[in-house]
Amino acid sequence: PTRTKDGVRINDTELRQYSEGEFTLDSVEELTHFRNDGFLRDRIEASGSEAVVGVNVFPASRSAALEPAIPFWADMNGFGMGEVQIRGFLTGNNQAVAQGWADELPCLVRADCFSSASGPQRYALIGELAAIGRLRPETCGYEFVHVIPEGREDPPPSGVRPTVLDQLPEGAQIALWVGCYNYQFDTDTLFEGMERAMDRSANLHFVSTGGQVDGHNETTFARFKKQVDGSRHKDRFHFVGWLPWDEFDGLLRTAHLGVTLDIPCYETEIGARNRITEMMRVGLPVLSTRGPEISWDLEKHSAGWLVDFSDPDQLEERLVEALSDPAELERRAKNSRKVFEKFYTLSAATAPLLAWAKNPQFAPDRGMRPLLLPEYSKPEKRGWLKGWLG
The missing domain is CATH 3.40.50.2000 (Glycogen Phosphorylase B;)
Incomplete structure (x- = not known):
């Protein structure tokens, strides 16, 4: 895990594993392991996984960077672009907006299925997919986005007096x-x-x-x-x-x-x-x-x-x-x-993911470049876009 002491980062590179039955938990350091594509690819291959689920935007973005050869579910838990808008407004700095999109875009391009934290966010995600050209003939009728609200385990009371x-x-x-x-x-x-x-x-x-x-x-x-x-x-x-x-x-x-x-x-x-x-x-x-x-x-x-x-x-x-x-x-x-x-x-909230996990499938446009992304890479488009952005 990434740890700090007195505001100073502690680089703890030890990989710790915990297993119980078919469940295995890796406790990893961010730079040494989590941002290391080779390490993550090796772990996925070694586990024999049939699907990848990136939970929250940053882990989903890391999963997208691996270009997994198995079905990929991106859990876009919370409206990230809305949060970076507030952050920029209150700090007077727009850098967070670009970073937020840099995290989201790989997920939007590569994921086969998505989850949002609310119904309104589901519509926002569909809009983002439309903006990059994934709402195309091949995906007509395909359900890209499911709602997984903020579910919780329901343990008995701890009995501890605060x-x-x-x-x-x-x-x-x-x-x-x-x-x-x-x-x-x-x-x-x-x-x-x-x-x-x-x-x-x-x-x-x-x-x-x-x-x-x-x-x-x-x-x-x-x-x-x-x-x-x-x-x-x-x-x-x-x-x-x-x-x-x-x-x-x-x-x-x-x-x-x-x-x-x-x-x-x-x-x-x-x-x-x-x-x-x-x-x-x-x-x-x-x-x-x-x-x-x-x-x-x-x-x-x-x-x-x-x-x-x-x-x-x-x-x-x-x-x-x-x-x-x-x-x-x-x-x-x-x-x-x-x-x-x-x-x-948890059982109510995660029902869509559990249903998908029984038979993970690729999206119908798997392997196709989103239709609208190439438009902005053409020379004649780059000049227009640069001028429009000022």
């Missing part, structure tokens, strides 16, 4: 944030609405797991923490960091309400939210912005509360409303768990 409870007074009501603080999350509205709700609800405490995304986004969390440090209620904001799974599970089951807020952008509209699935797994009702597809389930099945984008007044009101009605919290908690059981267990 240590953060030692910092909370008796009767505290926990509004829980789960996971990283990435570019698409609206921490300004989160802070303002939470602080106002604390003015009205003496028992409200904000607890956050996770934190910054090292090497990717180290600014959003820092900005939020600075706001909290200057808050009149700073003692009611609790940051516990990245927890071992058993304590994390215990905290999820102890909280009263999950909270997640997004900025208005295409990533929010088209992408997915792991944290909401995680909350629903334990039957935690969720307060979310109205945007991601999974938020529609919260509204449709009365499994939480939704607020509009960038509206701290609504956030304040919904927080106070939710925490002042224990019976309604319990009702929506039960609905949250029901939604998870119906749509987001």
Whole structure:
């Protein structure tokens, strides 16, 4: 694995393997192994694999680079181009956009089948395939893209008491944030609405797991923490960091309400939210912005509360409303768990992939260059494209 200590990369080149029955896990170092085409090809050949599945965009891009001779499924988990758009907007740097497309394009060209994390992302992927010319006569009627939502294992409760409870007074009501603080999350509205709700609800405490995304986004969390440090209620904001799974599970089951807020952008509209699935797994009702597809389930099945984008007044009101009605919290908690059981267990979420894996097939255009890619490589097209791009 790639590891860091005090911000310095540790090059751990040892290859570790774990096997159980027909399952084998390789723990590899990124540069020595994962970015090494020869190593990956040898592992695939040695395993006797009948198909390759690249899970998430970067592993899928690495799989595409190998030009596998066996069927290839690319799991484009999350709307990557939407995320790099936000990253460029907030950092003032467009380099991430080119890198995002460089990761996606090999997958779009070479994969036989795709999965998206949401229905809206499925349509976005189909549009990307059309843009490079894979919607051609040979693929008419072929289902390129399947939806695999953010499913979760469903283990029994860990039974572990979260240590953060030692910092909370008796009767505290926990509004829980789960996971990283990435570019698409609206921490300004989160802070303002939470602080106002604390003015009205003496028992409200904000607890956050996770934190910054090292090497990717180290600014959003820092900005939020600075706001909290200057808050009149700073003692009611609790940051516990990245927890071992058993304590994390215990905290999820102890909280009263999950909270997640997004900025208005295409990533929010088209992408997915792991944290909401995680909350629903334990039957935690969720307060979310109205945007991601999974938020529609919260509204449709009365499994939480939704607020509009960038509206701290609504956030304040919904927080106070939710925490002042224990019976309604319990009702929506039960609905949250029901939604998870119906749509987001691993068996439900991965059904399309499992069906394909029984008989992996090449796409009908396997071996054909996408029709529109050659257009941009012709001399007469290159000049036009360069001029159009400025």
